[in-house]
Amino acid sequence: MSDNLYDVVIIGAGPVGLTAAGLLGHYGHTVAVIERHPSLYNLPRAGHIDHEIMRVVQLLGCAETFLTDAVACDTYTLKNGEGELLAEFPWSSAGISGWPSDFMMYQPVLEDALYSRAVDDPHVTFRRGFEVHGITTHDDYVEVHATAAASPDDFEGPAGDQQELIVRGRYLIGADGGRSFVRDWLGTEREDLGFSEMWLNADCRRKRPVAMDFDSGQWCDPRRPLTVFPLGKRHRRFEWALLPGETPEEMSKPAVAWELLSHLGLTSQDLSIVRQHVWKFEAKIAREWQRGRVFLAGDAAHTMPPFQGQGMCSGIRDVTNLAWKLDLVLRGISDAALLATYQEEREPNLRAWTTLSIETGRLTCTLDTEEAERRDKAYRNGTVEPMPQIPPLSGLVHEGPGAGELSLQSKVRRGDTVGLFDDVVGTGFTILSTVAEPASVLQAEQQAFLKALGAQIVYVGTDDSADITDIDGGYTRHLAERGWDVVITRPDFYVFGGGPLTGLGAMVDELAVLLKTKQTR
Template sequence: MHPDNDMGAAMTFEYDVLVVGAGPVGLTTAIQLAMRGRRVGVVERWPQPYPLPRAVVFDHEIARILASLGLDDVLPTLSEPAEDYEWRNGEGQTLLRLAFDDTSHSGWPFMSIFTQPRLEAALEERARALPGIDILRGWEAMELTEEPTGVESTVAASAGDRPLLRDGVREHRTLRAAYVVGCDGANSFVRSRMRTAMTDLGFQYDWLVLDVVPHDRDRAWSPRNLQVCDPARPSTVVSGGPGRRRWEFMRLPGETVAELNRAESAWRLLEPWDVHPGNATLERHTVYTFQARWADTWREGRLLLAGDAAHQMPPFAGQGMCSGIRDAANLSWKLDLVLSGHADEALLDTYTTERSQHLRHAIELSVHLGRIICEPDPGAAAERDAQMLADQRARRDPLAGMPPQTLTGGLLSCQADGSPAEPAGELGRQGRVRFRGRTGLFDQVVGTGLTLLAVEDPGRVLDAETVAWCELVGIRLLRITDDPAADGRSDVVDLDGAYLPHLDRAGRHALLLRPDHYVFGAAAHMHDVPALVTALRDGLTLASPVR
C-alpha cells in the first residue's frame, strides 16, 4: 500500500532503503536506487518543497549524473552555461578571469548556473513517476532502531513546525528498511543517531545572500559571474539561473546579523549596481554562516550519511550541492550490489573512503578561495592584489597545486604498493556515440552502469563463467570503434573521438568503468582483460583495494 493512504499508526511499510530528506541529494539517491529496481521510501518533514533558491551552480560531472536520471531534456530549460568567473579588487582591476567551456569531457557544459526550486521539482516529478519510490512529505523521522537485518524507523506527521494532531495524538507510522540514508541537512537527525565525530576547520563567515529577479530579462551582465575582493565589503555577483541574479555581501566587523539581514540593507547594498525596487524584485534575503566541516565516518552499521548531513563547505568553489550529488552517485550502486548479494557489506565502507577524499579537496579548495576573498585588512588585501596581478602578467595559475579530483583509494585496481594503477580513479569521459541505431551522448544511448569498454569485443577473451558473472552483476561488454559501418550488438561507434584517441594516447585497450563514471581500472592489452574483471570481482567480495 502507498504510505500516503489514510492508514492508522499501526501500519508498517517495508523498503530496501529509507532516505531521510527530499532535497536534491535525497531525491537523486532515491531515483538511482529505484532505477535499479529497489523499493525506496523518502521521508521529508516539510509538506511542500522549499520555494526559494539556494544552490545556484553545478559542474559537468553533476550535469551528467542528473541527465542519467532521465533529466537530459529538462536540464537546458532550468540552467544555462556559466560562461565566465572574474575576480576584481576594490579598484576594479581584474585579478583573475576564468572562461568556462561550453562542453567538457563529460559531454555537458563545464559549469552551469541553475534555479534550485525548478531542479527539485523536476527531480520530484521523476521520482513520483517511478514505481519503486514512495515520497512521504509532511512526515518527520523521530526514532531509529537498528536490528540485525534492518532498521526500524518511527515517523510522525508534521506540518513544518506545527504537529498534525489526530485525537490529540500525533499520528505516526513504522517504516522498516535494510538501510537508512540521511540526506537531511546540516542538522541531520540521522547523524544525531550515529557516534561519528565532526572535523571543523574553523572557517566561519556570515554573508548576506540576496536573490533578485530583474524586471528587464534582457539586461546584459558582464562579466556574468563576478567576485569583488574589496576589503571594504567582499561581494559576489553571479547568475541565479535563467532570469535571476544573486548578490552576496560579507558581514563586516562590528555589523550585526540583525541589521544586515533587512530588506532596507539589501536595497542599500544593491544601489551601486543600479538595482532598486523600481527595476527588480527582491525574492529573498537571508544571512548564511559559511562553514567548513565534515563527519569523520559516513557509515555506521546500516545508517549512512550524504550531502549536508555529512559535510558543509563555503560556496566559493560551487561544490556544496555538487558534492552531495556525488555522494548519491557513489553510494547508490554500492547499496544495490550489497542488497542483491553480489557484493560484501564491507563495500559500503569504501563510500566514506572514496567520498571523503573528494570532499576534503572540495572543502580545502573552497576555504583556500574564501581566505583570498574574505580578506578584510586593506594592507593584506593590497599584498594579495599585487601577487595576483603579478601571477596574471606571468600567466601563472593562482589555483595551481590544488589536488585533482580523482579517487586515490577505495574500490580501484591498484598496484603492488596499494596506489591506484593509472588511470584507475579518474573520471571517465563521455562523448557522442551511435549504438544499435541510436545516436547521442553515451549515457542516453547506451545507458549507465558497470561497463567494460574495449577496442575489441571483450566477450571473446573472457571464459563462459566470467561472462555469466558479468551478466549477473550487470557489467556490459562493449566494443568501441570508429568504423561507421559497425552495427554489432556490442558495437559502440565513437562519433566525436572522445574514446579511441584517449585510449591510444594512454596505451590502453580496455577500460572498466564504474556506474558513478569513475574508472575502476584499465588493460594495456586484450589478454589483460580477464585479470581486470577478476580484480573487480575480488574487490566486490573483499571490499578492499585490489592489488
C-alpha cells in the same frame, strides 16, 4: 501508519535525498522518503552544478527539464576593489562527462525535476510532512519513527489527528541537512576545519535584462567582498560579506539589500527579491558517515564554504557512490563489507574540495587591506600560489595511470540512434574497447560475473565492425592518449582501470575480488 519493509529509507527530500531515491529506484529497489516539509521547499540554496553532476541528472532523465532554465557558464571573473582585472577562468570548456564544464541554476527547477522523476517511480514512496523523532536498529533492518502534526480545522477541511508513522528499511540514509537528526542520533562528532564567515545572500528575479560588469564572479574588495552570478535564466544571486559589528538581524532587513544593490545601479525596477538570508559559511566534516545500516550523506555528513560551488555537488557524489554499492549488496552480489568503502572513497575527494573552497574564500574575500594588496600584486606578477588539486578516486580501482579519474562520455551511434553514450548504450558497469569485442578475451565465468553485475560490454570504433560507432572519434582518441585498448568504468562514472585488451581478464578478476563478490576465484 506502518509500512512494509523497504530496501532503503531516506530521511530528507532535498536534492541529495531525491537523487538517492531516483538512483535506487532506477536500480529497482524499494525506497521510502520521509520529509518534514509537506511540499517542495521551492527556494534557492545551491546555485551551481558541474559536468559530473549533470551526467547524474542525465541518468535520471532530468536533463531536458533542467536545461529549460540552467545556464552553461562562460567565464568566472575576479576583480579587485578598484575594478582591476585579477583573473578570468574559462568555464565554457566541454567537460569530460559530455556536458559543458559548469552550469548556474535555480535550485527549485532541479528539485522539481528530481522529484518528478522519483514520485513517478513505482519503487519510491514519499511520506511528506513527517518529523522523524526516533530510530531503532535491528540485526537486519532499521526502524524509523516519525510524527505529522495535527491539522487545524480550516477552509481546507476538518481538523485531523496527529499521525504516527513507522517505516522499516534494510538500510537508512540520512540526507537531512546540516542540522541532521540522523547525525545527532549517531552521536558522531564533526571536525571543524576552522572556517566561519557570515554573508548576506539576496536571490532576485529579473524583471528586465540586467547589465553587469561581468556575469559571474567576485569583487575581491576588502571594503566588502561581493559575489554575483546568474541563478539560471530568470534569477540572479548577490552575496556580500558581513563586516565586523554587523549582525544577521540588521542585515536581513530588506532595506539593507536594496541599499547594497543600489551601489550596483540596481533598483526594484530591475529586480524583485525572492529570498534574503544571512548564511553562516562553515567547513565541518562528520567523523563517522556509517554505523551499521545507517549512513550520512550531503550536508548531514559535511558542509563547506560556497566559493567553489561544490556543496550540493559533493552530496550528490555521496549518494551516487553509495547507491550502486547498496544495489550490489541488496541484490546479493556483494557482501555488506563493500559498504565500508563509502566513506573511505568519498572523504578524500570531499576533503580536497573543502580545502580548495576554504583557500579560494581566504584568497578572494579577505577584509585585510594589506593582505588584499599582496594578493593583487601576486596576480599582477603571476606569482599566485597554486590552488590545491582534486586527487583521483582511490579505493575500488585498479592500480595504474588514469584509474580513479572521471570517464569520458562522447557521442555515439547504434543503428539509427545517435546521442550521448549513456542515452544510447546505458549505464552501470561498462567495459569499453576501441580495438575489438571485449568479450572475445573473457572466459565464460568472467562473462557470467559481468552479466550478474548488469555490465555493458561494447566495442566502440570508427568502422562498421564495431557495435557502436564513435562518431567524433572521442573514445578512440581518449583511450589512445592513455595507451589503453579497453577501459572499465564504474556506475558512478569513475574509471576502474584501463590497459591492453589482453589484460582485461585479470582486471575483471580484480574487480570481482574488490567487490567482495561470490564470484571470486
